[in-house]
Amino acid sequence: MAYVAVKGGERAIDAAHAWLAEARRGDPAVDEIGVDQIASQLGRAVDRVMAEGSVYDRDLAALAIKQAQGDLIEAAFLLRAYRATLPRFAATLPLDTGRMRPLRRISAVFKDLPGGQMLGPTTDYTHRLLDFALAEGGTPPPAPLATPDAADIPRVHDILGHEGLIEPDPVAGGEPADLTRQPLAFPAARDARLQALARGDEGFLLSLGYATQRGYGHTHPFVGEIRMGEVAVEIEPPELGFAIEIGDLVVTECQMVNQFAGSKTTPAQFTRGYGLAFGQGERRAMAMALVDRSLRAGELGEDATGPAQDVEFVLSHCDNIEATGFVEHLKLPHYVDFQSELEVLRRIRGEATP
Template sequence: MAYVAVKGGERAIDAAHDWLAEERRGDPAVPPLGVAQIQQQLGRAVNRVMAEGSLYDPQLAALAIKQAQGDLIEAAFLLRAYRTTLPRFAHSKPVDTGAMRIERRISAIFKDLPGGQMLGPTYDYTHRLLDFSLLDDEAVAQGPVAEAVPEAMPRVPDILGHEGIIEPDVPSEQEPGDLTREPLSFPAGRDVRLQALARGDEGFLLGMGYSTQRGYGGSHPFAGEIRMGEVSVEIEPAELGFAIDIGDVVLTECQMVNQFQGSKTVPPRFTRGYGLVFGFGERKAMAMALVDRTLRAEELGEDVTAPAQNVEFVLYHSDNIEATGFVEHLKLPHYVDFQSELQNVRKMRAERGTPE
């Protein structure tokens, strides 16, 4: 065999892209998938891509899913690489989840509470039996029309707060950090930690949160409240001097209530873990709240022994765009490094008298 030159990389790349486009489209006899269909019928995928892509735009998220053939990390990457080129016009005011237009709200710590429990569109109590009728075009089942939510739904930790039995939520006047503009540095404040977790990979946070429940940095959590619904986003342009509503986003918020034994200076009371995710992303919001709480170990004077309590470990490894790039870069050529390792190992074996 003659030496096969690796020339032709350009043509190979073009051909690979053409093949990819053909594979993405699939059998042309099957109608193409519309972006609107993805947005409407694959909503949970759209939500996940918006959360991990850090951009609230259901249509673009649906487009990214279509372009990525449903590879959600690839889709989130597409969204991020677009997002980073967008100019910034303003910062929003903090959204008020207390004023959320609730679609789902449950508490695991009170049987009934002001505003009541509201299941919303959940898979929780479905039996996971494949519904073969979906193989055919289905008739649309009409859901019940919600009556106007009658009363205010105060956030559950705020209800407990009146008693002073849970740590207060202290508002901060400090400008929050922004990981998309400034590199991570340590010690990382809770604002930056929460931003990293909100952008983080759902699977990674799920595993981390799960590990805290199995003895690696346990924090005795209760799901104080999970709520999902629309909130208004407001900005306050300097030239106006008052806030204006620029649109709505759907959010899922989880407040974990955790036992705390108290310390020399603080009496026993409950502490909080917080999760907030774009769209309906309950699994991630809950996992995020667990991990947020364990990452506060040092602040609360707890021993830092488990991975989920190690801020550097969690924050440096939660981003799936970074992780997937670096894991997958191993498929790039490493001829040069491997060659020097080969020569090195051969030399070391020769010096030890190992037969070839």
């Protein structure tokens, strides 16, 4: 494929960008939106941009959303581009989600589980009716408070794990694959798959997860547990020689429990899919867990019949920044390519006509 530098568009481009800036600002009679307002009041958009941009920084994601006029894929693209300008200091110790300070924790498989079920600030059970009072604005009444239970909140799969009814966590390996350093290679191991899914397009993951439920690679999923809350981030700087906490981040974790697998050597047990998302990303975490599980078809000896079980298909297409780059590049001048196609077509037709 050849591209030809085309000159002469500079003035038009400058004018287009000036208009874009004006359009972004919108009606000057309306207050300009602040990045702090986006960060604090459009939190779910911020979460999504951080996940797909693959950088946890609420203020940067909010700025990207403002700059992109609310186009979340464009915002994720801006964030991903910014990250390329920064050096990487370290990798963190793996987040210990078992020590999460949960704001929400539910299970669809056990009603009464140790630690209980806490709904958190959920949109579940709302009636999805437009709330016209919000258009007026105002301060909501304070949320009720209660005395927290001091007891630990064990993971649901640890409860089943004691009886050997559920597969254990995969054994820790060496240094995990890093798609920001090495390009994706197939067959991709689970560490590379989880990284790709964690930053994959939410809509794409959601549709694939939905497809598995509808029969394109059915895995009989149950939500073992969803928990959302704050987790400490720890690094171990070499100059210190011990681990330090550098802050917290909010993540949502989904443990999907799926139908059994067993073999001659292993008795039948539930299998699992795993989802982990930045912020309050419950739909993303659930979809990721469904797709993580369906991508294990080969390992678990299942027939791979659906797209969601095809590792190469899923991983090659789940990144919306790569996808938008390749789709949108079709807008760029292809004058020479097209000219050559046109000539071929004329020749074919010329030869066909007597």
